Amino acid sequence: MSQLKRGLFLTFEGVDGAGKSTHVGWTVEQLKSRGVNVISTREPGGTAVGEKLRELLLHESMGLECETLLMFAARVQHLREIIEPALEAGTWVVCDRFTDATFAYQGGGREMGLSRIAELEQWVHPHLQPDRTWLFDVPLEIARERLDRTREKDRFEREADAFFLRTRAVYLARAAQQAQRFSVVDATASIQEIRQSLTQQLDALVAQSRQV
Numbered sequence: 768m769s770q771l772k773r774g775l776f777l778t779f780e781g782v783d784g785a786g787k788s789t790h791v792g793w794t795v796e797q798l799k800s801r802g803v804n805v806i807s808t809r810e811p812g813g814t815a816v817g818e819k820l821r822e823l824l825l826h827e828s829m830g831l832e833c834e835t836l837l838m839f840a841a842r843v844q845h846l847r848e849i850i851e852p853a854l855e856a857g858t859w860v861v862c863d864r865f866t867d868a869t870f871a872y873q874g875g876g877r878e879m880g881l882s883r884i885a886e887l888e889q890w891v892h893p894h895l896q897p898d899r900t901w902l903f904d905v906p907l908e909i910a911r912e913r914l915d916r917t918r919e920k921d922r923f924e925r926e927a928d929a930f931f932l933r934t935r936a937v938y939l940a941r942a943a944q945q946a947q948r949f950s951v952v953d954a955t956a957s958i959q960e961i962r963q964s965l966t967q968q969l970d971a972l973v974a975q976s977r978q979v
């Protein structure tokens with residue numbers, strides 16, 4: 768009897784405007800065309816209650832502890848309801864942001880520090896980490912310019928330059944510390960160039976997952 772293989776958990780990270788969402792749907796299509804069962808989702812959000820929490824988190828003023836706890840409240844529901852059951856059923860999950868974003872934004876950007884967030888991570892998902900995390904890295908000016916082209920800004924996107932720089936620095940530090948899991952994408956490259964590089968990496972992941 769063949770045993771069902773656990774799905775892979777892939778996350779997209781980076782500051783606002785880096786280009787994550789531009790590649791999530793495309794990545795899912797690439798994986799589907801290679802015969803992978805896959806879903807895409809996002810944080811905060813991904814469940815009915817999580818999407819309501821997202822609205823609050825992006826638009827309602829609140830203190831830092833409340834913000835951090837709500838991020839993890841949305842996350843725990845997302846894990847239990849969507850992510851963990853999918854992975855166990857052998858479905859791959861592509862997620863637009865996950866716990867690295869809480870380290871970077873609340874820990875770095877908002878200067879909470881990392882230890883509280885590590886405690887919450889330990890509570891909510893002690894045994895789960897993404898199998899691969901793409902960090903879309905861009906300098907401030909480019910992220911700002913891309914955001915200006917798009918939409919009304921949320922609470923995070925309205926933050927000062929120093930917030931952006933601290934957030935980016937924590938992302939880059941985590942990528943350096945956990946180099947096995949992270950793949951840093953030079954997100955100043957064109958969408959086409961980024962997709963070329965992602966294609967190679969996705970091919971390698973699919974090939975690995977098919978080895979006995």
Ligand SMILES: Nc1ncnc2c1ncn2[C@@H]1O[C@H](COP(=O)(O)OP(=O)(O)OP(=O)(O)O)[C@@H](O)[C@H]1O
Nearest residue numbers: 782783784785786787788789913917954956957958
């Ligand atoms: N490599 C790229 N070159 C030029 N423009 C890009 C590139 N990637 C994304 N963009 C454009 O930049 C804008 C922001 O991209 P996107 O919404 O994917 O960013 P994001 O990282 O998901 O941001 P957020 O965190 O705010 O959701 C969009 O208008 C998108 O078309």
Ligand SMILES: [Mg+2]
Nearest residue numbers: 787788789863
């Ligand atoms: Mg996005």
